[in-house]
Structure formats: structure tokens, C-alpha cells
């Protein structure tokens with residue numbers, strides 16, 4: 056029955072824990088409302104035939120539907136709609152509230168690609184790799200305009216908004232590749248802002264973990280990996296990535312890639328070497344030394360960041376001193392974001 | 403083909419009678435007229451041109467979707483074209499289509515008045531409309547705007563396209579809407595003839611009244627939010643820029659605070675037309691006059707509390723989502739009440755199937771099925787999947803566009819004799835209505851399935867597995883376009899070559915049919931005293947008492 060209806064309605068596979076329930080409500084709502092609509096339309100057609108004019112100029116009796124009659128019709132339809140609403144609300148609350156044990160993945164959208172950063176420091180582009188049967192919490196933001204993260208097979212969608220961190224979640228129940236689409240118009244390549252969720256079985260997932268951990272350890276330069284990984288988690292949790300990136304792209308704040316020990320031009324004309332002290336000062340008194348080309352919008356973290364976290368952050372930024380810059384995307388661009396001029400890679 | 407019981411008591415047309423059309427023939431007499439009927443006709447012509455422009459955009463967009471990837475244009479052109487299609491259709495055609503054209507023509511006559519309360523303001527609002535529409539055309543000439551008709555920030559504040567002239571045009575059009583609304587409200591309050599009490603007004607007047615309230619209350623909010631977008635785009639003030647403390651989601655709240663009620667600005671007048679046509683062709687009183695009146699008012703007010711249903715995945719709280727969800731269900735009830743009242747009106751009537759009533763059936767189908775999918779998308783958990791997909795595109799094209807367009811066509815045929823003094827050809831009318839309905843269904847039904855399958859809207863490129871449905875939809879659009887072209891053509895022919903129309907070809911009891919077709923310049927020689935209510939079909943007709 057489910058498969059029949061799903062095919063009739065052209066719905067994709069149900070590949071998440073809540074997809075089946077959502078579809079069931081879908082069948083009920085569409086079935087009942089379409090039956091109601093058909094009834095109304097056929098009733099009108101019946102009246103048309105039954106009460107067609109027999110003699111021109113006929114006089115018709117004055118009939119007024121009684122108020123109680125109307126109230127009954129309206130009330131019963133309302134009751135039906137409210138039932139949809141109750142079930143829909145319960146499902147919606149469930150879909151919008153990530154379970155506590157969900158595994159976080161940081162998603163950032165930008166024209167026109169998806170980037171995924173995992174809690175242990177790995178990172179992928181346009182491909183979200185997750186284990187099957189494990190709730191995944193997506194912590195999402197955008198670096199430019201609004202996008203929307205949509206996985207039809209999971210019946211899941213959420214807007215990805217600059218300056219905001221939104222969470223969404225799913226738990227995949229089928230292994231395989233499922234398309235990710237951007238659902239909010241975001242510029243000329245909106246329809247090509249696609250990605251894939253790769254749902255792996257336990258065995259495959261472990262193999263993938265081993266593989267990619269190796270890769271990210273090399274990229275970080277080895278050695279400092281552990282504290283640096285912690286630093287990245289801290290930066291994500293403290294929402295530094297709202298404004299900073301580590302792939303060479305300036306965002307609201309400067310990128311952290313190759314920042315360490317580089318010479319930073321300030322708005323007051325001075326140039327300063329980005330050593331550990333400077334990096335720490337930048338977190339505690341960001342308004343004192345403002346990087347040229349950026350607005351002084353970074354909040355002070357004085358008293359908010361415990362020492363070990365500061366250390367981890369600095370370590371993370373240090374680990375990026377040789378980080379490769381992400382390839383520049385050669386797509387037609389909309390006007391540059393109002394914050395900051397494009398930043399040249401620093402030597 | 404013409405008269406039923408009408409000619410007996412309603413004035414018969416005499417040759418060489420002075421009408422509002424032959425009162426003067428100079429261009430100046432049209433351009434500077436304060437006659438509500440002439441202004442209505444000017445609006446009718448202008449909005450019809452807008453419909454044709456928006457329609458051509460739609461046809462071209464559909465051709466683009468014949469194949470995935472590039473077919474006839476690049477993606478930037480595609481984006482600008484769907485935006486301009488939306489802008490032209492919503493603000494230059496649909497919003498003024500029924501109120502400013504038919505409302506202007508009919509409202510004073512239906513109240514037994516000589517004109518609207520502020521005739522010169524009425525003319526001004528027409529010229530404001532023209533200036534606004536001209537700005538939209540200038541924007542088009544400058545390359546058009548690519549943000550979608552919703553102008554979501556922060557994309558709209560950064561887009562390289564002609565955002566500023568577009569929003570400026572809409573800003574100006576808004577003034578025209580507000581002035582027309584004000585004029586109608588004051589007219590309804592102050593210009594009713596003796597005996598035309600609130601509960602004896604034709605239902606079309608009630609619909610205009612409720613629409614006007616929304617126009618006056620909601621349009622300023624649109625003006626404000628578009629102003630901010632324009633300023634942000636031009637001067638880079640960053641009012642919606644998160645970097646500088648702005649909030650892009652606030653823009654959505656402001657925009658939908660106007661734009662959800664705006665769907666009622668478009669559909670309430672359509673409902674008003676239907677509420678006239680069903681009693682006339684059933685020759686029966688509405689099953690409940692009060693139900694239609696109160697539900698119009700209910701829609702006008704509750705409609706202001708539902709905007710958040712456009713934002714279920716934009717990051718609103720669970721509480722907000724639940725509140726907006728339940729209010730959306732409530733507003734649907736008012737429409738359901740109207741639908742049942744129209745259908746029950748036909749019961750035990752004396753029904754004559756003419757083109758306007760055929761359009762009522764098209765309206766009923768599109769509005770009821772489309773409205774039901776509205777209940778479905780208002781169900782929060784279901785909307786998560788459907789939001790911003792073709793399902794939503796199909797939904798609002800069924801209910802809002804389908805509803806307004808079929809009602810507009812119904813109005814065009816129904817009041818054609820009154821406005822032009824001629825009859826259109828019933829045979830062509832029935833053929834046109836059938837083709838338009840079939841085309842409309844074929845165009846938009848596949849889009850529901852596309853949405854289910856996960857095809858997001860505003861996609862230039864698409865997965866090849868969606869192609870079959872897209873091709874069906876495009877073929878449907880040809881039928882729709884062909885039907886529209888045919889209809890406008892035979893109506894245009896009928897304006898000059900149609901048979902002369904009697905005052906009351908449909909045997910209606912509504913007030914506008916007491917005046918001749920076309921009406922004299924001053925509508926009524928003196929203040930009229932309508933012998934019967936507008937829906938008193940249980941007694942024989944009586945002539946106007948003067």
C-alpha cells in the first residue's frame with residue numbers, strides 16, 4: 056500500500072526515520088481533502104443538471120441555509136483540519152528537535168557549494184558522509200546569502216542563513232547515495248548547488264573514517280593534530296565560524312588559513328606579526344587591533360573562553376599555517392558581500 | 403441568444419442613446435476623465451496588457467524547461483524572467499485586475515451612486531499605476547531583476563540585477579492600490595443610495611470592501627520592506643546584513659506580513675465575482691448572504707495572522723510554527739464556508755449554463771482542489787518536504803492564479819454586455835473556457851507531482867528524471883496560452899461587431915443591471931430606489947422606481 060501510494064504520488068524513497076510517518080500523514084491529508092474536493096465539485100455538477108432552467112423567467116423559492124446548519128458544516132471541517140494540525144505539529148516538533156545523542160556535523164553553504172565539517176576535524180565538500188542508523192545533527196550557517204538544505208529522500212529541509220546557526224537532524228535508515236538540493240534561490244547557479252548524502256553501513260563507515268582521518272592528519276602537518284582538533288571543535292561551538300573560515304576565503308572576519316606568523320595590516324596603518332600573543336589579544340580585545348578591510352564587529356571573548364579552550368584555538372590556528380587555500384571557484388559572482396574587501400592570501 | 407425574462411421590465415436599449423462611451427470621443431476626454439466607468443475601462447485595458455506580457459514570459463519559461471540544462475536561454479536570463487513574470491503578474495495584473503477595473507466600473511453603480519467618493523483621486527490612482535507599471539518596464543529594459551518576486555534579503559541587496567527600479571515600481575504601484583482601497587471604503591460608507599443598506603449591498607461590493615481594508619492596512623508594510631531592500635541595495639546600509647547586526651529573517655516576516663494578505667487581495671475580489679455570477683445564473687438567492695459577508699470580513703482579518711506558514715523551515719520557533727499553522731487552518735474555513743454557500747445556492751435554482759457559469763465551474767475546481775493542497779501545505783510537517791518546491795508553485799497557481807484568472811474571465815464575460823453594450827459569441831465563449839481550463843490543468847497538475855518528487859522551484863537546470871512531467875506541463879501551457887489568445891481575440895471582435903446587448907441579458911436582479919448597457923455617463927438620472935434586493939429571485943422583477 057505504502058509503495059503503491061508513494062509511486063502514484065511520485066514521492067522518492069523513504070530513507071529517514073521520520074519519512075514514513077510524514078508520508079502516511081501525506082496520504083491521509085491528500086486523500087481526505089481530494090475526496091472532499093471531488094464531493095463538492097460533483098455536488099455542484101449534480102445541481103447544475105438537476106436544477107437546470109425549465110421555463111425562462113422562472114421564479115425560485117427563497118431558501119436560506121440556517122445558521123446552525125452552516126455552523127455544523129464549518130465546525131466539522133474545522134475539526135478535520137485541526138486534526139491535521141495536531142498530528143502535523145507533533146511530527147514537526149519531532150523533526151525540528153535533534154535528539155541529545157545526535158552526532159554533530161557543521162554545514163556551511165555558500166554560492167554554490169556545501170561544506171561539511173565533522174566533529175573530529177574531517178571535512179568534505181558537497182558530500183555528506185554519515186553512518187546508517189545514527190541520528191545526525193546538522194549545525195548550519197551560510198557564508199553569503201540564504202540557501203536551503205533539502206534532502207527529498209529524508210523529507211528534510213532547513214534554511215541556511217548567514218549570521219544564524221540553525222540545527223536540523225535526520226537519521227538515515229537506508230544505505231546509499233541521496234541527493235542534496237538547495238531549495239532557496241541563491242543566484243544564477245542555484246539549480247547546480249547540489250550535493251550527496253552518502254549513507255554508509257557500519258563496516259563501510261569505519262573504513263571511511265580510517266581513510267579520511269589519515270588524510271586530514273597529513274593536511275594539518277602532523278604532530279599537533281590532537282589539540283588542534285579540539286580547537287576546531289571549540290571554534291565551532293563558540294561560533295567563531297560564523298565569521299571566520301579556515302580555507303582561505305575571507306568571510307565576515309579574516310580567514311585563519313596561513314594566518315599564523317603572517318604580517319597582518321591593521322586599519323590604523325600598522326602591520327603586525329600574528330604570533331600567539333596577537334592571536335590571543337584578537338580574541339580578548341578585538342577592537343584594539345582591527346584588521347584592515349574588516350569591520351570591527353567581532354565580540355570580545357574576555358571571560359567567556361576558559362584557558363584550555365584559548366590554547367586549543369591558538370593551536371588550531373597554528374596548525375593552519377601551511378593550510379592549502381580552497382580552489383577559487385570560477386563561477387560568475389554576484390556583487391561582493393558588503394563586509395570586507397576580498398583578501399589576498401598572505402605569504 | 404440574449405434575453406431571458408429581462409427585457410420585460412428592465413429598460414430596453416434604444417438607438418442613439420447617450421452613454422458613457424459616446425459622451426465624448428477625444429483622447430483628452432479619456433485621459434482626463436473622472437468617470438469611474440472610463441477609469442475602470444482604462445484599468446481593464448492596462449491590466450490585460452500586463453497579463454499578456456506576464457503570459458508571454460510564462461510561455462517562454464515553460465519552453466526553457468522542455469529539456470534539462472540550457473534550452474533557449476542561460477540561467478541568468480531564466481532567473482530574471484521568472485522574477486519579472488511574478489512581478490508583472492502579481493502587481494501589474496492580478497492585484498488591480500478585478501478591483502481596479504471591475505470594481506471601479508461597478509461599485510458606484512451597485513451602490514446607486516453617480517461616481518466614487520473621490521473621482522479625481524481615482525484618476526490620480528490610475529496614473530500612479532501607470533507610472534509604477536512604467537518603472538517595472540524600465541527595470542525590464544535595464545535587464546530585469548533576478549531575485550524572485552519575493553526579493554529575499556540578503557540576496558536582493560547584493561544581486562547585480564535591476565533590483566532598485568523593480569522595487570521602486572512596486573512601491574509606486576502600492577500607492578495606487580492604497581488610494582483605490584481608500585476610495586472604495588469611503589464610497590461604500592457614504593454613497594449608498596436610499597434603501598441600499600449594508601445587508602442589501604451586492605456581494606461584490608462586500609468583497610471590494612474587504613479587499614480594500616487589506617489593501618490599506620497591508621500595502622504600507624510592503625512599501626516599507628521594499629524601501630529597505632532598495633536602500634540596502636543602493637547605499638549599502640546593511641539593514642538586513644547580519645554582519646552589521648541586520649537580520650535577513652526579519653525581511654521575510656515583513657514581506658509575508660504583506661504578501662500573505664496579498665493573496666486575499668487577489669482572491670477576495672474573485673470570490674466577489676463568483677458570488678454575483680452564481681445567483682444570477684441560478685436565478686436564486688445565495689444560500690446564505692450573511693455567511694458570504696462575514697467570511698469575507700473574517701478572511702480580511704484572520705489573513706493577517708498566518709504569514710509565518712511561509713517560514714516553517716526558515717528558523718521560526720516551534721510555538722510560532724504551531725500558531726501560524728492553526729491560524730492558517732482557520733482562514734481556510736472561511737473559504738470552505740463560501741464554497742459550500744455557492745454550491746448550495748444552485749440547489750433548487752433555475753440554472754442556465756452560460757460562459758460565465760462555465761468559468762465558475764473552472765474556478766470551483768481549481769479553487770477547491772488548490773485550496774485543499776493549501777491545507778496540506780499548512781500542515782507543518784508536510785510543508786517541510788514541499789516548501790520551495792514545485793508543489794507550492796502548483797498550489798498557488800491553482801488556487802490564487804487559477805481562482806483569480808477564471809473569476810476575471812468570468813467577470814469579463816459576465817459584465818461584457820454592460821461595459822461594451824455588445825454581446826460576445828456564446829459558442830466561442832464555451833470553446834475558449836474549455837480550452838483554457840484544460841490547458842491550465844495540464845500545465846499545473848504535473849507540477850504537484852514534480853514537487854512531490856523533490857524538484858525545487860526556481861531551478862534552471864533539473865534532473866533528467868523530471869523531464870516527462872516538465873514536457874507535459876509545457877504542452878499544457880500552449881493550450882492555456884492559445885485559449886487565452888483566442889478568448890481575447892473574439893472578445894475584441896465582439897467589442898466592435900457583437901450584437902447589441904439589452905440592459906439585462908442574464909435576467910439578474912443585481913443593481914447594475916437596472917441601468918442600460920452601456921450605462922449613461924451619470925449612471926442614474928436621479929438617485930435610484932431599487933425595488934428589490936439584489937438577490938430577490940422569489941418575486942417577479944420590477945422596474946426601477948425613480
Ligand SMILES: [Cu+2]
Pocket residue numbers: 201202203237238239240241242244245246248
Ligand atoms: Cu540555492
Ligand SMILES: [Cu+2]
Pocket residue numbers: 661662665708709711712
Ligand atoms: Cu501565505
